[in-house]
Amino acid sequence: MAPTIGVFDSGFGGLTVLRALLTRIPQAHYAFLGDTARLPYGSKSRRTIAKYAAESAQFLVNQQGAEYLVIACNTASALALDAIQEAVPVPVLGVIQPGAQAARAASRTGDVLVIATDATVQSHAYAAACQALGLRALEKACPLLVPLVEEGWTEDSPRHSVTEQVIGIYLDELLMDAAAAYLQPDTLVLGCTHYPLLRPLIESIVPVGMKVIDSAEATAAQAARLFDQENPGAGAPGPSHLGTRECANVHCFATDSVEKFERLGSRFLGCPTGKVELVDLGG
Amino acid sequence: MAPTIGVFDSGFGGLTVLRALLTRIPQAHYAFLGDTARLPYGSKSRRTIAKYAAESAQFLVNQQGAEYLVIACNTASALALDAIQEAVPVPVLGVIQPGAQAARAASRTGDVLVIATDATVQSHAYAAACQALGLRALEKACPLLVPLVEEGWTEDSPRHSVTEQVIGIYLDELLMDAAAAYLQPDTLVLGCTHYPLLRPLIESIVPVGMKVIDSAEATAAQAARLFDQENPGAGAPGPSHLGTRECANVHCFATDSVEKFERLGSRFLGCPTGKVELVDLGG
Numbered sequence: 001m002a003p004t005i006g007v008f009d010s011g012f013g014g015l016t017v018l019r020a021l022l023t024r025i026p027q028a029h030y031a032f033l034g035d036t037a038r039l040p041y042g043s044k045s046r047r048t049i050a051k052y053a054a055e056s057a058q059f060l061v062n063q064q065g066a067e068y069l070v071i072a073c074n075t076a077s078a079l080a081l082d083a084i085q086e087a088v089p090v091p092v093l094g095v096i097q098p099g100a101q102a103a104r105a106a107s108r109t110g111d112v113l114v115i116a117t118d119a120t121v122q123s124h125a126y127a128a129a130c131q132a133l134g135l136r137a138l139e140k141a142c143p144l145l146v147p148l149v150e151e152g153w154t155e156d157s158p159r160h161s162v163t164e165q166v167i168g169i170y171l172d173e174l175l176m177d178a179a180a181a182y183l184q185p186d187t188l189v190l191g192c193t194h195y196p197l198l199r200p201l202i203e204s205i206v207p208v209g210m211k212v213i214d215s216a217e218a219t220a221a222q223a224a225r226l227f228d229q230e231n232p233g234a235g236a237p238g239p240s241h242l243g244t245r246e247c248a249n250v251h252c253f254a255t256d257s258v259e260k261f262e263r264l265g266s267r268f269l270g271c272p273t274g275k276v277e278l279v280d281l282g283g
Numbered sequence: 284m285a286p287t288i289g290v291f292d293s294g295f296g297g298l299t300v301l302r303a304l305l306t307r308i309p310q311a312h313y314a315f316l317g318d319t320a321r322l323p324y325g326s327k328s329r330r331t332i333a334k335y336a337a338e339s340a341q342f343l344v345n346q347q348g349a350e351y352l353v354i355a356c357n358t359a360s361a362l363a364l365d366a367i368q369e370a371v372p373v374p375v376l377g378v379i380q381p382g383a384q385a386a387r388a389a390s391r392t393g394d395v396l397v398i399a400t401d402a403t404v405q406s407h408a409y410a411a412a413c414q415a416l417g418l419r420a421l422e423k424a425c426p427l428l429v430p431l432v433e434e435g436w437t438e439d440s441p442r443h444s445v446t447e448q449v450i451g452i453y454l455d456e457l458l459m460d461a462a463a464a465y466l467q468p469d470t471l472v473l474g475c476t477h478y479p480l481l482r483p484l485i486e487s488i489v490p491v492g493m494k495v496i497d498s499a500e501a502t503a504a505q506a507a508r509l510f511d512q513e514n515p516g517a518g519a520p521g522p523s524h525l526g527t528r529e530c531a532n533v534h535c536f537a538t539d540s541v542e543k544f545e546r547l548g549s550r551f552l553g554c555p556t557g558k559v560e561l562v563d564l565g566g
Contacts, residue, residue, distance in 0.1 A: 037327060044320060044539060143434060147426050159452060165445050256328055 002249075003231065004029040005223070006066025006090075008056050010039040012261045013146070013193035014072025015268035017095065018250065019242065020196075020220030021070065022270075025227050026246045031064035035281065037256035041075040042119020049076060050083035055281050061088040064251070070223055071095065072193055072216070074116060078125030091226060095193070098222040099215030100129035100137075103189050106211045107135060111183040113174055114139040116191030117146065126191050138183060139191075140174040142167075149194040150264060155201050167198065167205050175207070189213045197267065247271035253279045285532075286514065287312040288506070289349025289373075291339050293324040295544050296429070296476035297355025298551035300378065301533065302525065303503030304353065305553075308510050309529045314347035318564065320539035324358040325402025332359060333366035338564045344371040347534075353506055354378065355476055355499070357399060361408030374509065378476070381505040382498035383412035383420075386472050389494045390418060394466040396457055397422040399474030400429065409474050419466060422474075423457040425449075432477040433547060438484050450481065450488050458490070472496045480550065530554040536562045 005028045007018045012034045021030065035041075035056050041049045053076040060066040069092045071077045071084060077094030085092045103112045114126040118141040130137035144166050153159040178185050188210055190196060196214050203212050250273070254261045258276040265273040288311045290301045295317045304313065318324075318339050324332045336359040343349040352375045354360045354367060360377030368375045386395045397409040401424040413420035427449050436442035461468050471493055473479065479497050486495050533556070537544045541559040548556040 037331065040323075048320075144427070144430050147430050151426060162445060162448055162452070165448075169442060169445070256331065 002027050002029055003067045004031060004065050005227075006030075006057070006060030006064060006069045007032045007072050008035070008053070008060060008069065008076070009033075009073040009193065010035050010041040010052075010075065012036070012254070012265045012268060015265050015273070016193050016196040017070060017072035017216040017219055019268065019270045020216050021223060022242055022246045022250070024220050024224040026249070028227070028249065030250045031060050031066055032250060032252045033060055033279070034252070034254040034261060036254045036261060037281075040119065041073065042117055046079045050080040052281075053080040054083050054087035057084045057088045057092070059253075059279065059281060061090055064253075066090065068223070068227065069093070070219060072219070074120040074125070074191055074193065074215070075123065078120060078123040091230075093219065093223055093226065095215045095219045096125045096129050096191075098218040099189050099191060099213060100126060100133055100135070101222070102213045102215075102218035103130060103137075103187050104133040104135055106213055107187040109184045109186045110135050111178070111185040112137045112187040112189060113178060113185045114189040114191045115142045115145070115170065115174070115195065117141060118143055120191055126189060136183060137189075138174065138178050138181060138185065140170060140177070142170045145170075145198060146192065146194045149197045152267070154197050160201060163198065164201055164205065167202055171205060185210070187211045187213060189215060191215055194268075242270045244271070247274070250274065252276045255279055255281055285310050285312055286350045287314055287348050288510075289313075289340070289343030289347060289352045290315045290355050291318070291336070291343060291352065291359070292316075292356040292476060293318050293322040293335075293358065295319070295537070295548045295551060298548050298556070299476050299479040300353060300355035300499040300502055302551065302553045303499050304506055305525055305529045305533070307503050307507040309532070311510070311532065313533045314343055314349055315533060315535045316343055316562070317535070317537045317544060319537045319544060320564075323402070324356065325400050329362045333363040335564075336363040337366050337370035340367045340371045340375070342536075342562065342564060344373055347536075349373060351506070351510065352376070353502060355502070357403040357408075357474055357476065357498070358406070361403055361406035374513075376502065376506055376509065378498045378502045379408045379412050379474075381501040382472050382474060382496060383409060383416055383418070384505070385496045385498075385501035386413060386420075386470050387416040387418055389496055390470040392467045392469045393418050394461070394468040395420045395470040395472060396461060396468045397472040397474045398425045398428075398453065398457070398478065400424060401426050403474055409472060420472075421457065421461050421464060421466060421468065423453060423460070425453045425475075428453075428481060429475065429477045432480045435550070437480050443484060446481065447484055447488065450485055454488060468493070470494045470496060472498060474498055476551075525554045527554075530557070533557065535559045538562055538564055
């Protein structure tokens with residue numbers, strides 16, 4: 001029987017991680033929980049985030065039967081991975097470590113840039129994970145990128161030139177800061193689950209030769225390796241595009257705002273989310 | 284003894300309403316609460332918003348001695364004014380009704396435009412309040428404007444051209460929708476507490492002759508009338524600019540992120556917020 005993988009985010013941005021998982025482990029069942037009633041985690045204390053994340057993880061494991069957990073939320077991965085691992089008896093994977101490892105594999109100079117939300121940057125989780133791997137990392141908060149993605153002003157929109165200018169401004173500032181710190185960055189990590197939808201625009205703007213690492217993609221790749229180890233022979237190579245069959249294996253839950261989740265989620269998941277079930281975790 | 288006016292917002296944007304109140308009722312004491320731990324209210328359900336707003340109102344009345352409440356949060360005004368009025372025994376004024384009344388006074392054609400956050404627009408509270416006054420109102424959500432204000436990309440920033448383009452795109456779409464609905468709008472209501480900081484840019488972009496109504500300003504004017512009625516002779520004419528003396532009458536509270544509140548708040552208030560006190564409302 002196909003195993004169930006639980007995917008957790010504070011919102012629906014983590015559907016980009018689920019999308020990457022679906023292309024790599026299409027035979028699994030997926031339960032995705034967006035704790036939309038209590039987002040954004042970024043402005044909350046570590047203790048509060050740990051409590052919310054542990055409750056969410058327990059819902060996925062105890063009530064949805066998840067045998068693996070992927071924490072597709074940068075803030076929860078940064079501040080609550082230990083608390084989640086203590087709260088549930090299944091393997092738990094966050095997004096920070098795989099992103100840093102992919103940057104380590106990609107970078108020749110050892111200097112990397114990270115763009116993320118304000119909360120993720122303030123946690124300095126990427127800088128710490130990169131440093132532990134011998135990289136020097138410079139992080140920058142880009143608060144306009146999430147609302148630009150949610151407005152749909154991505155590369156296939158006539159409004160994308162605004163988004164291009166905003167990305168350009170943020171990258172210019174970051175590259176100037178890097179030069180001032182005598183860094184020679186050759187790798188840019190997308191440290192937010194919304195940013196994969198901006199990847200084509202970002203790749204068209206970064207300096208020639210700079211590699212763009214998507215944490216969602218890196219996390220899915222690591223999950224697939226973990227999954228293959230534990231289920232030898234179970235993992236057939238997945239399709240590169242999502243079909244109806246893969247998407248039928250996804251069951252989405254949210255703690256609030258299911259309408260917005262259903263309306264915007266399909267752009268992140270790459271196929272319709274189906275009906276999103278409202279759950280009450282208290283609080 | 285000078286009375287205490289409680290001002291409540293989900294964040295610190297409502298400091299623009301407090302600023303307008305200070306210039307009109309400078310002799311009052313003010314207790315401002317930003318429920319920053321639980322923002323954004325906009326993505327939450329009516330039931331959740333009503334619970335949070337009632338708890339916040341009770342803090343201002345029961346613990347800070349507020350004798351009047353101004354709800355400087357469009358979402359709470361739209362979805363929870365009844366719940367707040369039931370929760371506390373003092374007069375409560377929201378921002379929606381004053382904004383609609385100011386539009387009624389300004390408009391000759393009877394057709395008005397409203398820009399606001401997604402949550403405020405989805406509540407259709409402005410449209411309903413305008414309709415009750417015999418106006419036809421067309422609302423538009425402008426989700427990028429709040430983060431642009433918080434980034435500081437306003438008219439005195441070198442980045443303001445991005446903000447100008449975004450405002451232009453939103454206004455063009457809104458004017459096209461108005462034309463398609465055979466409306467002849469001559470008034471634009473700023474239905475979000477962050478938007479007063481964009482007023483110079485917005486006024487430079489709207490069609491010639493279109494009046495711009497600021498809900499924060501309209502609410503303060505109505506509060507001053509209410510206050511003068513209940514305290515005849517107490518209300519001396521206020522200064523048009525804020526001095527140290529007026530700002531000393533302000534005490535700010537937040538449920539989280541006091542550092543960000545202190546850092547960004549002064550731009551909204553027009554003078555330093557002073558030390559922001561952290562309070563725990565639970566949840």
